[in-house]
């Protein structure tokens with residue numbers, strides 16, 4: 001048995017005299033068995049399900065094990081290596097009318113909501129910060145968390161002309177009213193891009209990024225030559241709009257894709273912290289902090305996204321409550337809030353969802369603990 005691959009959930013009951021781990025108090029973390037066993041053996045009660053952490057848990061072996069466990073856990077479910085049915089169809093699945101796709105997804109989603117134990121074994125839903133817990137476990141006991149504003153990244157995947165139009169007509173005003181700007185990932189080769197809208201977005205200080213090739217869920221799974229051809233098709237837009245970042249359609253990503261992205265982009269933001277049931281069960285990196293992977297910065301999509309929540313049957317109020325809960329937890333843990341909303345009517349473009357978005361942004365702005373930033377600005381401050 002590989003004791004780094006085998007995972008164990010364990011509840012952090014107390015963190016006595018460990019200020020840098022206080023944020024994890026009361027949360028359940030999923031740890032590689034080797035690290036969990038080591039921590040349990042250092043405690044007094046030998047309980048396999050809960051842990052009271054004290055300074056004696058943080059010895060040199062803990063630090064070595066934490067480093068190995070962090071790398072292992074972050075990559076454990078980071079990639080979606082199997083191409084979904086939508087990507088294997090002879091035609092682009094986007095040609096199937098959206099109401100049919102929505103119907104299928106929402107029936108599946110509502111069934112899945114009652115089966116959370118199956119699709120959220122690891123990472124857990126709606127947020128799993130196990131990798132960040134392990135990173136902090138390997139730090140000095142005396143290191144206090146630095147008090148700072150929590151960065152908030154607002155992102156939109158512009159899947160259609162309607163999405164682009166709605167972003168400019170409805171979403172920018174909501175964001176600018178609280179002093180925020182958003183990053184907007186556009187599909188380069190699926191439909192005619194209206195540059196008057198994209199140009200306005202850029203002119204108003206928002207960021208433009210790339211969202212795949214034609215949104216047919218194929219690029220990550222192609223041969224290197226075919227993938228390169230698709231990735232290169234975005235070059236004119238990259239130049240025209242001073243683009244830094246990439247978001248993969250349907251959040252499908254492979255090691256090979258990330259490896260190739262580093263030649264064109266400064267960052268990728270396709271790996272969710274906790275992916276929920278889509279695109280596949282049990283996917284995500286369990287971290288809300290930027291990190292380097294395959295030679296490129298990854299900005300984990302740390303918040304549960306609008307599409308997943310809607311398909312799972314969450315009401316607007318439940319979505320707002322979940323976002324506020326997750327944002328506060330991420331802030332406590334020292335992570336980055338990274339939210340994806342779609343501007344199409346069938347997602348966050350409908351008035352009730354726009355209202356939720358506005359209320360969420362107002363909550364963050366009024367709390368005085370968060371600061372709105374663009375992904376490109378976060379990346380420019382990162383050190384390897």
Ligand SMILES: [Zn+2]
Pocket residue numbers: 157158159211215249250
């Ligand atoms: Zn998309």
